[in-house]
Amino acid sequence: MDKPLFHFALAVLVAVLLPFFIRSGTLATEVLIFAIAAAGCNLLLGYTGLLSFGQGIFFGLGSYTLGLMLIHTSLPLLPTLVLAMVVGCVVAIIIGALSIRRQGVYFVMLTLAFAQLFYFLAYTFSDITGGDNGLIGIPRRGIGPLALDSSWSFYGFVAVIFLISFAALQRIATSTFGRTLLAIRYNGQRAQAIGFPIRVFKIAAFAVSGAVTGLAGALHALLIGIAPLSDIDYHMSESLLVMTIIGGTGNLFGSVLGAAFYLIVSDTLSAIWPRWLLLLGALLIVLALYIQKGIWGLIERGVGAVLGRRGGPDAMAPDTAGNERP
C-alpha cells in the first residue's frame, strides 16, 4: 500500500474515473484543482508537521497572478501558470522564513496574521485586484491549437497538470528530502542533532508547497474566469487544511480523497438542505474524534481487515500534525 507507483496509479484512476461518476465537468475539474492544493498543504502539514494558515495566500496570489497576466498581457497560458508558481514559491519562502522562527501556537498565529495581511492587501488595492468584486473577465486562453473552452477539454488539461504535480510531489516526498521532512516532523531535535539544517528544509518545504498551491490557485481562476477575493481569504486556508485532514495527513493520495470528498459532499448536501454546513461540521467532529488518519487511514484499516494484516507503517506512527516537538 505504500508503493509510490501504486499511489500514482490510484491518482490516474481518479482522474480517469471522475468523469464517469460526476456529470459536471466543472465540479470534476474543481476536485482535481483542490486535490493539487491539498497535496501542497499535505507536504507542510503531513510531512513537515507545519500547520500553516498561509495556504490561502499562495492560492490567492496564484489566482491574481494568472488573472492579471491574462487580462493585461498577451502571454501564453503555460508561462502564465509557471509565473503563478514562481510568485507562490517566492512569497512562500518569505512567509516560511519568517514564520518558522517561532514554533507551535506562535507559528500558527504568524501564518494566520500573514493570511489576514494579504487578504486586506487584496481588499485595499481594489484597483488591481477588483477588491470585493473580484478580478473579473479572465479569458481562458488555449494552448496553441488546443482550445480549452468546453468543460471536459479543460478537465483533460487540468487532469494532466494534476498528474504531473502529483508525480512531482510524490517524487519529492519519497526522496531523501521528503524522508528528512518526515524526520523533522517526528523529532526535529534529533534531525538537527544528526546535522540536518532543519530551517532550510522547512523553508524548502514551504517553497514547494507555495509553488504547487499557486498553480492550483491559477487553475481555479482559469476555471471560473474570475479571481474572487475569497481565493485569498483565510477561509481558503481553512478549507484546504480541512480537505487535507479529512483525506489523511502524511499521504499525498489522501489529499486527493480529501478534496474529492469535501467538494462532492458539499455540493450534494447544499442541494438537499440549506443548512448543510451543520452536517459538514458534525462530520468533521466525527473525523477528528474517531478517524484521525482521515479517509486514507480508514481505507488502510479496511483493507488491512480484509487482508488480515495491519496497514502501512505510517498508520502506526503517532499523529503529530500541528504539534511540533520542542
Next chain:
Amino acid sequence: MHRRRFLQLSSIASAALAAPPILRTAFAADDAITIAAPLPMSGAFAANGKYGSMGTSMAVADAGSVLGKKLSYLEIDTEGRPATAVRKIQEAMQQKKVQLFAGGILSSSALAMGAEVNKHQGVFFTTAGADEITGSNCNKSTFRWSVPTYGAINETVRPLIEKMPKAKRWYTITPKYVFGEGLLNAAKDVFKEKGVELVGNSYHSLDEKEFSGYITNAVAAQPDVLLILNFGSQSSATLRQAVNFGLKSKMTILVAWASGLEQFEELGADVSDGIYFGAQYWHGIDSPFNKELVAKVQKEKGINPNYSFAGAYIMAKLLSDGAKKGGSADGSAVIKALEGMEYDGMTGKETIRAADHQVIKNYYLLKGKAKAAMKDKDDYADIISSGQSFLSPEDAKCKMT
C-alpha cells in the same frame, strides 16, 4: 503489487465518488424552458435567498407555459460565494442548457455570474447593488432591476434636503469599499450642489460589527442629519446603536440603502419610528401591478412580498415575457426583446434601457412610523417621495461587450 489488491483498493476509492450522481437533480426536460435562480440559499444571506426562491417559483408558476413549452424553475445555491456561483452557472448552461437566469443578490457573485452568462450568450437579470453591473462591467447578457447608488442618493438625500432646508450639516458613516464609496461620492455631489456641509465621515471595514465609536464621532460633530451608507446587518447594527445613544432626538437619521420589509422586521417599530429609509421596493406602493401582486402573495403565502421576493418575481416575469415577445427562449432573442421594453411594473411604468440594460424605475424615500400608528403588522413606514434618477450610460461608463 498484486493485481487483486490493486482491484480491491481501486474499487474502494471509486465507490466514494460513485454515490453523488444518484442524488443529483434530474436534467431539465427538453420540452421545457427553464428559468434558473442562482441565489444564496445557504450561508449568511440565506434568508434573502429563501424569499428570492419563493418569488421566482411563483412567477414561473404564474406564467405556466411560454411559446407552447412548459416553464420550469431551477434553484441554484450560490452559497453566497462567487466561485461556487460561477461553477454552478457553468454546469447549468453547459449540461442543462439553461439560458435564462434571475438572481444574484450579492454584488461580487452577480458580477462574476454576469460575465459567465455573457460568455455563453444567455440572459442574467439581477437585483445586486454594485454600480459596475450596468457601469464599467456592463455586458450584453446582464440586466439589472435595482437602482444603482446614484439614484439611491438622489432620491433620498435630495428630497430630504428640500424637506428640511435648514439642515445644513450632514455626517456620513460609510463602508470602505467600492459600493460605499459610490454612495458617498454621489452624496458629496448633491451636498455641493445644494450648499450642504459634510461635517465628517467615518469609514469602517466590511467586517465591522461595533459602531458606537463612529456614532460618538458623529455626535461630536453635531450634525443636523446622520446619513448611514452601509447596508444589511451592518446598517441595522449602526441604526440600533445610534438609537440607543439617543441620536433620534438630536438629529434626523437617513439610511440610504435599506433592504425593505426584511429590515423593518429585524429592527422593530421602536427603532425604525421616525427614521428615513431609502428603498427599492415597498409593498405599500400604489400601482395596479403591485396591488395585484400583494393580494396574490397574501392569499397564496400569507405574507406581504418583501424586496427579495418582489425583485425575484419581476425578474423571472420579465425573462418569460422577453421569451414570449422575442418568439424564442434563446439568449440573443430574449436580450433583443428586453432591450427598450416598457411595461407596467410594481413601481409603475418601468423601462429597460437598451444602452446599458438598466431598468429605469422608482426609488423610494420611506419614513418609519410609530407602533401605535401601524395599521397592520407590516405597516412600518409611509412613502414620503419617489422618483427616477439615473446616470446616462456614458456617465456610468458602460461600454457594451
